[in-house]
Amino acid sequence: MTTDQPRPSAESGQTGALPDAIPSAGPPLCVASDLTEDGRGGRRWLVVADGEARVLAAAGLWPATGPGLGVDAEGALAGGRLVLAPPPPPDAEVTRRLPLGEVTGARVEPFVGSGALLAETRRGPVTLLRGSAALAADLGLAARALASLAKGEPLEIDPRDLPRHCPRCGRRLPANTRVCSSCVNRGAVLRRILRYAHPYRFQLGMAMAVTVIGSFVSVLPPKLSGWITDGLVYGDWPLHGRLGHGLAGLASLVTLLLAVSLLGILLQVWRGRVANRVGSQVMGDLRTTLWRGVQNLSLSYFDKAQLGEIMNRVSVDTARMQEFLTDGAPYFISEMLQLAFAVVLMFSMSWRLALVAILPGPLMIGTSYVCWPLIRRYDRRLWGMMARLNVVVNDALSGIRVVKAFGQEPREIDRFGAVSDRLVQQNIVTNNIWVTVFPIFGFVSGLGNILIWYVGGALVLHRTMQMGNLVAFTGFMGLLLGPLQWISNLVNWMTRAITSAERVFEVMDTDPDVAEAEDALSIGRIEGRIRVRNLQFGYAPHLPVIRGIDLEVEPGEMIGLVGQSGAGKSTLINLLCRLYDPDQGEITVDGHDLRRLRQDELRSQFGVVLQDSFLFDGSIAENIAYARPDATREEIMRAARIANAHVFIVKQPDGYDTMVGERGARLSGGERQRIAIARAILHDPRILILDEATASVDTQTERAIQEAIARLVRGRTTFAIAHRLSTLRGAHRLVVLDKGRVVETGTHDELMARGGRYAELVNAQRENARMAGEVGIGA
Amino acid sequence: MLEAGEPRDRTAAGVSAAAGPLAEDDGMALLDPARLSLRRGPTGVLRATVAGPAGLSYLQLAVYRAFPLSEPGRWVTLLDGEGREIGTIADPAALDAESGRLLAEECDLRYLTPHVVEVVEVREDTTEGGGWSPTLIWVLETDRGPLRLRLPNLVDHVRALGTHRYLIQDREGRRAEIVDATALPAASRAWLRRYLWL
Incomplete structure (x- = not known):
């Protein structure tokens, strides 16, 4: 942590709450916030101790270690304790006490620019802390911890969710990165760029040698013009007249001047070409590495970062680095050398x-x-x-x-x-x-x-002094002042390149959220038995979307997920595909936790047909064979036939070779879906996800798709989401979700007979269907 | 939708007609301020009671401004504890004094936007973002205490709301508003001239 800024922890004589420094005994939860009850800047704590939650207040503000009014403490998790802030000073006043027995739950209410941590009690919710938006993650963790403590359960918090700090400056790191942008060691970044140049060190060495010679050659012309002047004015030909006297001397000096100029140009061209080649190749390598990094990022990174920004990093930032490597650095080096040579020559003359x-x-x-x-x-x-x-x-x-x-x-x-x-x-x-x-x-x-x-x-x-020296000096002045003029701009140029490099390296250094276990299991072909136990998850730690789901699915069973939008259907699917890891609880496949399985194997046995079927730039055949590029033409056609897509495909002018995607043929929504189904059939997954597979198509197309789906799901564990409940006719069991929880399970008939949530949804849809003149489920 | 300029006595006209909490008006669920009262419950959470034959009361309440920037003083929508819409108050000034005060208090907490009273300094942190586009650290004095905002750039983080009105939001989501740039001290205005398009 910073040494120049006293931290509140110093007052109580306790060290910062680093994992190894956290005392094993103490309050099981300590979190601080930066706003008072009425939204002013201030210091507040929530401490759970002796069976009660206490809110403490101390005068003054947090020292501005981080940005804003924010407390900027490190977090730690040890011995069943969650410490997100230094303990309150002894003079802090307890403003509220709430026995844990009264707490039934805890949550964070996100406001604009701030948030509040609320405890649920039987008498209603109690606002415990308010904090600025910067503390949303802290409050979210604290809410989870408080809820667990109130239930008497052990804390189940992933250490990776704890706020992390830069070990050098102590500033809190943005989520998802290991690199503190304010403390990047500039030299280290330069060295890292140069590491990519290592394979080209021979060419670079040549370029360097050429640069040295070229710089020396470029300072010679003024010296030669000085010699010519002295010869003409004083009849004093250089090198004791060895180059000739009079017209002969002039001719040899002028020839020398011409030769030096030509050599200078040649060396410059050569240097430029080498620098260009090496720079482009280095950047090509770097770009490929970066792209690999981007592809390996977890989906959650793409939720937070904007696509345009990532594209900028891949194209603009690498281009800036290349500009620096091919133009900036060689230019800088040669200018500096030229300056040095000119100064040395000038001092030797006068x-x-x-x-x-x-x-x-x-x-x-x-x-x-x-x-x-x-x-x-x-x-x-x-x-x-x-x-x-x-x-x-x-x-x-x-x-x-x-x-x-x-x-x-x-x-x-x-x-x-x-x-x-x-x-x-x-x-x-x-x-x-x-x-x-x-x-x-x-x-x-x-x-x-x-x-x-x-x-x-x-x-x-x-x-x-002789006239020639004066002429030479006026020539040197031009060489001297050029580099000086640009010196601070060059520094600027370098900063820009380094900034770009930082952004590029940041992507490369980002930890994937969904990391491969070190001893990942290889289980071969999976059967498809899935168990979901006490699953909890939120895209942001303080906003749970899945609030505790338990589910058992037998191999080959088709589950229809039903619920209003926002009920958590798609999120559950994302978790099943392991695009995200759950906050609490687990999902097992054939008895193995998803997190313990090899991701490539798992993905190869999952198939997905999404609502808006994304087709890549390429032919229809390539799109169907996306997951299995080695599939034969016959296999591709068979898959298309099963998906009821064969006929419309052959009707295309170019048949299976028709280009689709961004620049390709326009296919209707139903046609795209069937191609996506064919893709899934050819992929032959053990576990199949259908997300709104039939939406917005006419009845006839829907029937064709339904048929295709019925063939696709046979023998596979299937999860299907559909807003139109009629799509789920083939499901063995329907699971009704509401606000992140399972509220009902059963077949269509069972659920209708029960007259609960599902019946409500069906009736509402029948009503709509009647109004729209369409056919609803069971009708 | 009602136009902002429409007379607000239209809401009052619905008092006797509607039996529920809402004075139905052109599909806008407008709440009748004369029948609505807000109080804090025992735990400090806001509650609402709608007087009338139905006599509904809501034990939990969330308040949302429909136009937090362009017309923060009007159009407040109330949701119940389950996130269902109760209705919209067209003009909180028509509520009884206590309810109006509580509503304003709750809104101010939800839309926590300190008003800038002084721009102490704007520092360029060239260690982040480089020399060309350094991160700007705005050291502000606000009506809710001192505030430091970190802005990676101005384009995405400062929004002009009017000729002299600006909303600043830092990368963590903290906000501050400059209500009237011309009313700030001269030194503050100099900082703004340097960094904003004044």
Whole structure:
């Protein structure tokens, strides 16, 4: 933790609650929050001890270790205790006591910008703590712990759910990552990029050598022009006239100048090509590694991150890194070498004049440090404006049907115009800065030249220096001031590349939530017996979606999952497919916990037919054979026939070779579904998931799909979700879910006879069906 | 839907007609403020009672502003403990004083948005986001105490609600509102000029 900021824990003399430092005895739950009862900043604790929950209040605010008013303590779980905050100071006042016996449950009520931890009692819910949004995860964990403690159960919390902190700066890490973005070691990031360049070290070494020679060659022309001047003015030909005198001397020097220029160009081209090749290859390697990382991420990562952002990382950030590797770094190195060579040559010619020459250097660096942040800020603003304009364009284009349908073209034109006007204003301001700053840079660098002419001219007049040196110096000035002008921008450039690298590495470093067990079991072909025990899960820890489900399914049984939207049907399916791991409880397949099984084997025996059947860019045949690329044509056709898809496929102009997906043929919803069913049939899974497999199709198509499904489910353990209850006709058993719990199970007839929740749903749907003139279940 | 500008005595007209808690009005379940009263239960949780022949009362209550940004003072929808809609109060000012106070209190807690009274400082944290787009740390003084917000960028985290009104939301979901930028102290306005499009 940070040493410069005293933490509240220090007051009570107890160390921070790191897992090994947490005392084995003590209150089983301690959590702190950063808001008072009336929503002001403050310090509050919830401590469970001696059979009661206590809310404690202390004066003052939390030290601003993290962002905002937030408490920023580490969490720990040990010996059946959950400690999410340093203990309250001794002078903290108990503001509320609630005997655990009165608590029947606990939950978090999420508000806007904040949240509250509530305990359920027989007299009604009691608000125990309020906390800012930053503490939502803490409060969620505390609610789960409080509920368990109240029931006298042991805490069942996954240590991975605990808030994690950067070991270096102590700042709380965002969920899902191991890397603290504020503490990334820049050097380490650079080294890590360079590690990818390791296979190309020979080429890089060559490029480096070429760069050194090239930089040296590029500082020679001013020196040569100096020699020519001395020869012409004083008849003093260089190297004691070994290159000839008079016209001959001039000719050899000019030839040398030409040769040096040509060599310089050749070396530059060569260097550029090597750097380009290595840079592109390194980035190619990195991009592939990144993509592998993205594909291996758990689904929950995609819930939290935006797709556009991930795409940016794969394309934009890697491109920035490549730009740095191919252009930035070689440019930087050669400029710096050139600078060094020029300075050495200048000092060897005249130390006095050399001192004068580098005099404006610090001034230039200083000016550029003052100007760059300003330019950056305006540049960023311009970028933001541009982004807004893009949003407007993107919006109006992707929604063009809506725009046309509502006749809102003039409005869209106005909207664009308004943003464009602001962009124009911003452009003028930003470019004004550019056009002001650059002449200033030019002036400062010109100052050096002016000084050289005066001081050098005086030296020539006093005959302490030859004319040629003065000419050479004016040539060097050009080489010298170029790099100086850009020095702080280069730093900026590097920062940008490193930032991109951090974002790229962050994805690579993200732990998959659904991790493969180290000693994962291989169980071969599964039978399909599934047991669900006390299953609890929420996408966010404080918002449970599944609140305790128990279910036993025999091999080959078809289960229909019924319930209103939000009842938890799809979430249960996600858990069965192990796209997420449960918070509590377990799912077993043939007696083995899902988490203990090898994921690749498990996935190969799960088949899914989803509501909106996603077809990949490719032919129909490739789509059917997606899970089994080695399937023969005959197998593909057989699967399509079973799925009632064969006939419509052969009617396509290109038959099974018809391209579908993004750029391909337009298939109707029913056709896509049947292709997806054929895909599942060919995949031959042991456990089958049907999610709303028949929605929004006409009766005839539905019959065709129903037939296909009936063939598909035979002999497989099947879970089917459908809003239209008629789809579940073939189910052996219906499981009715409500608010994350099973409320009824049984066959259609049993449930109808019982007249409970299911009967309600069926009747409601019959009512709707009658109104819509459609046929409902059983009718 | 009712237009915001429509006269609110239309709700009062439904008093005697409707038997339930709602004064049915064009499909909008508007609650009659004259018959609604809010009180806190023994555990501090808000309760609602609707007077009338049916005499309904709700032991748990959640309040939601329909337009928390554009018209926070009106259109409050009440849900019961199960998340079912009880109805919408068009104008909380028409409630009795105690109910109105409790409703405002509850709304303020749900939509916890401190109002900025001073922008102490905006720091650029170049260790995060790099030199070009550093994370901005806004050190604010609000009517609910000091607040520090961490914004990875301005585009996604600051929303202009009007010419001089801004909503700032940091990456954790904490919020602050600048009600009127022109009313802030000069130093604060200078920070805003530097970072916002003032």
